Amino acid sequence: MAVKSLGNVTVTYNGTAITGYLNQSSVEAIVAAIDTTVLNSTAGEKISGLGDWNVSVGGLWAKALHDVLNPDCVTPPETLRDLVVVVGKSGATATYTWDENSFVSGYTWTVEPTGAITWSGSLAVSGVPTMT
16 A cells, blocks of 8 residues: 655656655755866865756565556666655745656665565656746
């Protein structure tokens, strides 16, 4: 049985809402810092490079979730998947959308002999999201 996330986030991967299986999610934006040489400088110099995005997810494992993520790990799709992440309360949300620009780049499930089965994953994305 899926457990509803307590936070104000929804994640939809390839048209399937996986929010009910989440207890954590994060959107990471990283801009590369490129070292440069400035001959008259007495300190390290950097310029900004390309941006990179990653969406980390995880929670309580369920077969329905496994059926969504695992096939893309066994046979990576030729066409990248849609990914939509909405963060915030109603009326004050930030929506990040990647149309046919995401894929499962990591999927791990962990079993404790007497505990819950948990999972974590990484949804890699290509390009800049549409942000609304």
